[in-house]
């Protein structure tokens with residue numbers, strides 16, 4: 001078994017730790033993003049309700065203006081009515097007043113509907129704002145926890161990366177290249193332990209001559225099934241005895 005493979009096995013342990021830290025940090029970062037997206041969605045929803053509210057308030061304001069105009073017109077017609085001399089004119093103005101009063105009633109009805117809707121919207125908005133505030137309070141506490149954990153992981157990754165560089169110095173460039181390529185192809189595991197005649201990377205039996213050649217320190221042996229580089233544990237008495 002080549003000495004390099006044993007060092008590569010140490011390197012792989014560090015790399016697996018870095019992979020796991022990176023994976024965890026990424027998952028936590030995703031959680032932060034999803035909390036932010038949820039808050040943004042709630043804010044957007046409230047903004048839409050507020051926008052509907054302001055449209056309805058504007059419509060109500062226009063209706064109230066029309067109502068005031070209509071009321072003025074009715075008052076003026078009623079004053080005119082008292083000064084009218086002819087029957088025909090009296091009937092015409094009376095008809096005008098009746099029509100205007102119908103319009104007024106209709107406007108009042110519409111204004112009432114707008115008031116009902118603005119009341120509803122105000123309740124909905126207040127409720128949603130309360131929920132958003134609660135959500136943001138919880139999210140902020142959770143985000144700060146997540147951020148702390150991400151910082152810890154980043155520090156661990158930095159430390160492990162330094163350790164990795166020290167270990168990698170002892171490995172030939174060609175071996176490193178082979179190791180990196182295998183790791184990409186084999187879900188992060190380029191190096192596998194050979195134990196009791198099997199490759200622990202793919203769990204397949206190794207041909208006896210392959211397994212036996214591992215006991216010669218100078219040999220560099222790959223699993224014929226998964227191509228992972230094989231090593232024996234030094235303190236593996238069982239294997240040493242076999």
Ligand SMILES: [Zn+2]
Nearest residue numbers: 199202223226
């Ligand atoms: Zn294998």
